[in-house]
Amino acid sequence: MDVQKAMLIYNGKAGQKDVYDSLKKCVPVLASHIDQLIIMKTKRSLHAKEICEKYGDQVELVIILGGDGTVHECINGLSRLEKRPVVAILPGGTCNDFSRSLQISQDIQEAVEQLVKGEMVSVDAVKVNEDYFINFWGIGLVTETSNHIRESEKAILGRVSYFLSALRTMKDLKPFKYRLQRDHEMEEGKAVMILVTNGSYIGTNPLPFIDISVNDGYAEIVVVNEANVTLLKDIFEIGVLEEKNKDQHIQLFRAKEIYIETEDELDVDMDGEVYLNTPCKLEILHHHFRMLKPSQT
Numbered sequence: 594m595d596v597q598k599a600m601l602i603y604n605g606k607a608g609q610k611d612v613y614d615s616l617k618k619c620v621p622v623l624a625s626h627i628d629q630l631i632i633m634k635t636k637r638s639l640h641a642k643e644i645c646e647k648y649g650d651q652v653e654l655v656i657i658l659g660g661d662g663t664v665h666e667c668i669n670g671l672s673r674l675e676k677r678p679v680v681a682i683l684p685g686g687t688c689n690d691f692s693r694s695l696q697i698s699q700d701i702q703e704a705v706e707q708l709v710k711g712e713m714v715s716v717d718a719v720k721v722n723e724d725y726f727i728n729f730w731g732i733g734l735v736t737e738t739s740n741h742i743r744e745s746e747k748a749i750l751g752r753v754s755y756f757l758s759a760l761r762t763m764k765d766l767k768p769f770k771y772r773l774q775r776d777h778e779m780e781e782g783k784a785v786m787i788l789v790t791n792g793s794y795i796g797t798n799p800l801p802f803i804d805i806s807v808n809d810g811y812a813e814i815v816v817v818n819e820a821n822v823t824l825l826k827d828i829f830e831i832g833v834l835e836e837k838n839k840d841q842h843i844q845l846f847r848a849k850e851i852y853i854e855t856e857d858e859l860d861v862d863m864d865g866e867v868y869l870n871t872p873c874k875l876e877i878l879h880h881h882f883r884m885l886k887p888s889q890t
């Protein structure tokens with residue numbers, strides 16, 4: 594890697610674990626490959642988005658040291674720019690799901706070494722109404738899960754807290770009525786969760802669907818009609834769903850353009866952040882970003 598001007602954005606939230614330790618590990622390595630490295634600390638929620646919107650087109654490379662929330666904000670700030678920099682992700686949060694989809698090591702020292710020797714890959718983003726996501730969009734169980742995660746549990750248990758929260762949520766989960774338009778097909782019914790994914794990990798768990806790719810121009814749609822513990826294990830843990838519509842309680846589709854409406858307005862979770870409601874129009878932006886990933890050779 595040989596870069597003239599880059600910007601490193603890190604999550605400055607008080608108590609964010611080991612961020613200075615992570616900076617100590619990655620800045621010297623980055624500095625030896627970058628002529629001018631600007632380091633920006635986020636001072637509040639949405640600051641990463643503002644920084645990216647304002648300065649993103651002035652650098653060749655944006656390095657994000659943070660978790661999926663920070664990545665989500667940066668992607669939103671950068672997506673609107675005409676001239677978008679290359680993006681590198683250093684796992685600095687709890688789950689770091691999108692970095693996992695790019696096969697980036699969860700050890701910060703290893704990750705930075707991988708990225709400076711890495712290769713460029715095109716990555717899709719998904720436009721949702723006037724915002725964007727990079728990893729997943731979800732309603733129902735997944736949103737409730739994010740909302741109900743106890744911060745104390747997340748700090749101690751990390752990935753397991755997602756599973757615990759989902760179990761807690763399931764007890765009082767009511768199915769919702771939805772209409773789903775995917776490309777030229779229409780579905781209607783009741784579901785407890787609808788997920789649309791670009792990435793292949795949620796809550797650190799690999800999603801057990803074949804053919805998830807971050808750059809194929811499609812999003813995978815998962816409609817879960819009924820909640821039970823076994824099903825939850827399949828989705829969040831170990832199961833492998835290999836055939837389309839194999840299980841009558843889960844339907845799998847893929848599409849480039851999606852419109853989802855629900856009878857009642859529902860909260861939407863995008864990359865772990867909850868601020869939008871249904872209805873949503875989703876449009877896959879094929880190869881919208883160039884990102885660094887570990888070299889395959």
Ligand SMILES: Nc1ncnc2c1ncn2[C@@H]1O[C@H](COP(=O)(O)OP(=O)(O)OP(=O)(O)O)[C@@H](O)[C@H]1O
Pocket residue numbers: 604605606607635636637638639640659660661662663664685686687688689690865
């Ligand atoms: N200085 C700050 N003060 C308060 N909140 C902040 C600050 N900087 C960033 N944030 C918020 O922190 C959240 C991002 O956290 P991040 O995703 O980096 O870590 P995480 O939640 O541990 O990771 P993951 O989502 O991978 O589990 C965002 O919601 C962002 O708005």
